[in-house]
Amino acid sequence: MKPRFDSLAFRLVAGASVWAAVALIAAAFILTSLYRETVERGFDERLGVYLKTLVGNLAMQSPGQLGDPGNLGEQRFELIYSGWYWQVRKSGGPVVLASRSLATDTLDIAKATNVGTVDGVESAVLTGPDNQELRVLSRTIIFDADHRYDVLIAGNASQLEAEIRNFQTSVALTLAVFGIGLIVAVGVQIRWGLQPLDRVRHGLSEMRSGREQRFEGPFPAEIEPLAKELNALIASNQEIIERARTHVGNLAHALKTPLSVITNEARSGQGPLAAKVGEQAEIMRTQINHHLDRARIAARSKVIGAITEVEPALERLVRAMSRIHGDRDLELDVAETLRFRGEQQDLEEMVGNLVDNACKWAASRVVVTAMLEEGDADQALVIRIDDDGQGLTEAEMSEATRRGRRLDESKPGSGLGLSIVTDLAALYGGDFRMSRAPLGGLRAELRLPAVVA
Template identity: 40%
Template structure:
């Protein structure tokens, strides 16, 4: 999930959240474990101290009996079934009645074997057990010689482990609550810190959007030390792009100028030749002129294709073309429908040449109506896969003329091919439109129009702003 996320902010927040959660859970477990160990160690020390008090309070009295009344200062040793008991039992040949706390009553405390629980180096042993009422106990036990006659007794003191569990539970609940509050607060602070730290990247992204949208030419502003080299490199790339485009334009212009005069001379000389030879020279010179124009346009388009500097607002450009066609063809109703905010990622002269050729062709065959529309489309040219990476504009020009049969559409797109010789033209318009759209990685097609005639559809690159 983290690797698939395209947002740097989300990635950092997820990693920070996972690390914080893992750290806090580990801290909670470690602290809770250490606290439990401390409470258990304190509980053992308490039982050891109580055991010492019982030992110091019991002796052999008259009649060889055990005597003594330990005062342990805890009322639980006098209340029944509390789990807090003390018991003194004679050992060996010492025949005497045992002594026990009031809380023990008639209950008995079982004694594990030495193999199960041996004495430690202090001749003490601790073992858990369960009394007759279900209390979980911890018992501290030792054996003490009471006099010079080697008469001995077993001393045992038990405590209810519920005290340990309640203490640990009380502490753990507040620990987890405190860590949860701290974790949420830390996550909020981390989120604000990350958002603040990544703010310069967001400013750089907005600056790039302005460049792509034609609102700026460079990334400007102060950026942190880590981002400033990137901004400088992007500005250098833009400057290099601009120089390449200008140099290509200059070379195209120079080539066009250098070839214009020789071709014009050839055409002029062809007029002085006899008809047979003159027609041959003139047709070849015109073909040269058309080819030079085509390939110069291709070179110019290739030089600035995909450039962030290429931009043409759709609405004013199309309105200008339609206005001219209305003046030239007042008898035709030309309707223009353009979605607001559209902009082509193309040079203005290429937009005017492609759409202008389509308008001229429609006006040549239309009876009374032409509809021109431009709208964004999410579907890029078929087979290019570009639709997922850039925006596109679909421009359509429809007329109410005779239209074309399906088998005529392929012929109409061939260079110099004219299906209706009665109409003026060179037959180059549609092929030029197809070539220019192809150079921009767009597409061009012909189909039947809804108003009865021919529909020409162009899919051209659009200026888009990255929102990711």
């Protein structure tokens, strides 16, 4: 099943994911910055300890005869190009003392960058031997006017950066796992939170298919009012439909009596006027019945929950037509599980008109088939009625569905059958079409809404 990018679940998960990503990235940046600041401060404090040790050692010596203070308790000051160096330079003059790790090289504080001074101690970044990035602390000690020395301590900053990068990697992996877990947890929470909406959808589907008459719970407090309003709306809709049916019935009875009087009077009279009145009265009766049927059908087709089993309905219809048209061979092919989303009376009226027409025009054989087909948006019930008669031309097919149009006056009927079928199919959201049948005659095809188990 493809994800719906316009669904509530997708929007909530996407929103939570974006917020979690922004929050975790910000947290990673803050944690890394704090860690960098802490590590750099610790590194500088360590350099500061070495600087104080070196200055203290020099302060105890004679200004003009400074001796080697040794490794200051750090063996890396003994290893050549280890990245840890100390140096004593006479202010404005040459280097007088240096750690063994510098070998023959010297450090020039004048080439340093990111220089800052706190309490007389100058901090900076300097490129040392082997292009090492060094963090440097330097201060000037004054013995007297002739003895001023610049004392410098340097540590390998690449070790510091490597440590910070390792921390960044650990933080990134930890927060990524945490973020994925958070998104999964949010998805599960949203699925659980939206489950009542699935029950709402299922309840509406049950009502639409006719398996339920009301919208039943239980539902959470937020959805319970919706369920009550939907049940009230359904009850109101059914009441309106019943009132419409009652009004249609009352109108039919109110018109039937005057029309019967007019028809009887016309029949009892003589002459062309009486014949014309009788003829027009019959046309009025036919038209009134047609439009009253349309009104009744329109109201009934909107009833929620009406379903009809197709196989028994068509079997009864074919048996009835076989008795009426005994000289025709009627065949029925229909699956047992087919169900029509609508009233049984309407299905029988549509198929009955088509089968009756097919029997009238067939040479000897009529085949009725019903199947389930995939439509553009949903599955549809397709009913085909084929005969082996002469069939119709394209122009005659178009003309045949016009209300009251009869292509052959020798056959009995009002000419309203195919029009009623077309109107009924449209009211149910389906359609009716005609084409050439494989038997050689006409194929009448109904496409109607189906109920899928």
